[in-house]
Amino acid sequence: MGKYIVKSKLRKVGAQVDTQTGIHQFIVDEPIAGHGTDAGPNPVQYLLSAVGSCMAITANDIARKHPEIQIKKFNTKTTGETTQYQDGRSAVTKIVVQIEAETNLDEAAHKAFMRSVVKDCTVHETLKHAVPIELQFV
Template sequence: MGQYIVHSKLRNIGAQVDQQTGQHRFISDEPISGHGTDAGPNPVQYLLSSIGGCLAITANDVARKNDELELKKFDVKTSGTTTNFQDGGSAVTKIKVHVELETNLSDSDQKVFMSRVLKGCTVHNTLKNAVPIELTIN
């Protein structure tokens, strides 16, 4: 079990948010059309990239544990559709993940490999199971 902490701090520049986790710093922003400065990906883009990144890292981990598996290519393209609701809210209502996979495995073994990747992908499992979010305000 692991615990991750990300500190997000709104800047006074467009819609920029400074993010820090451990030694890593990055910026979230919105495009200029969304009243941002386009200095970084928006939060939905980070969400989608976290799926692709987690799948690729997990695929690498699964492949390293199998000496006979040659993982030649594992490219992920993730797209998301957002919906704006009448009450002013919005949500990602559809996510599509396309994996370009090239290995030395048979088709049936590639399916087994991908099932192991999906089972081990924390981000995929979190989104699939719609984890509850606990919010506190000080």
């Protein structure tokens, strides 16, 4: 079981948020049209990138454990659609992940490999099962 801690701090510039996790730091922002400064991807873009990159990392992990699998190409393109509701809320209501993968495997083994990638991808499984979120106001 893993535990991840991500700290975010609102800056006084546009909609910029300084974010830190472990030794990594990055900026989350909104585009200028969204009252940001476009200094970094927005939260939805980070969410979508998490799905695609998790698929790629999972494929790599599986191939590392099974040296007979050689990944020649593994690219993802993740598209998200948001819906704006009348009360002002918005939500990601559709995510499409296109995976372009080439391996040395025959067709049946390649399909089994891809099923394993999807099944083992932590971010995909999390979104698929809509993890409960506990909010704590301190």
